[in-house]
Amino acid sequence: MEEKISRLRDEALRAVADSRNLAALDEARVKYTGKKSGLQELLKSLGAAAPEERPKLGALVNEAKQAIEQALGDRKAVLRQTEQDQKIAAEKLDITLPGKGIKRGRLHPLTQVMDEAKAIFGRLGFEIAEGPEAETEYYNFDGLNIPPHHPSRDMWATFFIKDDVLLRTHTSPVQIRVMEKRKPPLAIIAPGRVYRRDSDATHSPVFQQLEGFLVNENVTFGDLKGTLTEFLRQMFGKEKNVRFRPSFFPFTEPSAEVDVECVICSGKGCRLCKGTGWLEILGAGMIDPNVFKAVGYDAEKYSGFAFGMGIDRIAMLKYGIDDIRLLYENDLRFLEQF
């Protein structure tokens, strides 16, 4: 009996020491200390032993059980630590590896120039108004002193949607819409997209204009020139050469256009400026009395100036862009430069 206890104990201790992982150790625990284990059987059979032998044998079985349980506990602690170390090693992060770059978005150059133009006129006291891009013939033409069948309509190659509805060819219709609703004094800018059947290095079928107009008593051409000169100085700096040149628009009299020295050839003449050395950026003039008549203003009492500038052209001049179409191709290699 004593020998049997000692054998069982040695066998159990060896099995515990040989367990390679927690699952194997648990198997050993069930096998050597569970209800159906050899030790348990021995305890049960003690009744059959001689009475004087019983206390000694009972003590031996208990001692063997304690030794096995102690070994199980110690081995469990070791295996648990080993498994934890292996897990940590497997999950280790290399914090020296380069991270994933975060791409920064940026504003489109046209948005940047438009925002700058709005800010300049905001500081000069102009407020912002807006009008629809799908416009009626009346607001785009008739109200602006451009009657049907008049040859001056040819100045704007128009996309018609249906008989009376077109894609506005300029932001000037907003003049009429605002003046119909409000009385002078007015100082308004109207930014927005406009459309024409045009396409070359300086003409795009869709482009951005910024309209501006000011109506009050005693407004003069000097006020127009002063306002635009201040705008140009803030937008381009003092160094850039600009010129005012007489022109014609049905809705202004007298009329002018403003050119800025070509950024590509510095005025020498190139493909972009068609050899002139200048790029036209805006049309302007004193509001025609016929326009005041159309909106019900007293043309004897009020006078005003108006202008309409091409934001795309200003962006080209500011950033040295030699083809307007680049602004609409959404090529990131181009856009990421701004």
Ligand code: FA5
């Ligand atoms: C007009 O559109 C007038 N409504 C401007 C105006 C307003 C005059 C108020 C008087 C009073 P114009 O067609 O010239 O004018 O266009 C104005 C500016 O828009 C041009 O100077 C140019 O800078 C720009 N522009 C014209 N066509 C295009 C185009 N296809 N692509 C890009 N920019 C253009």
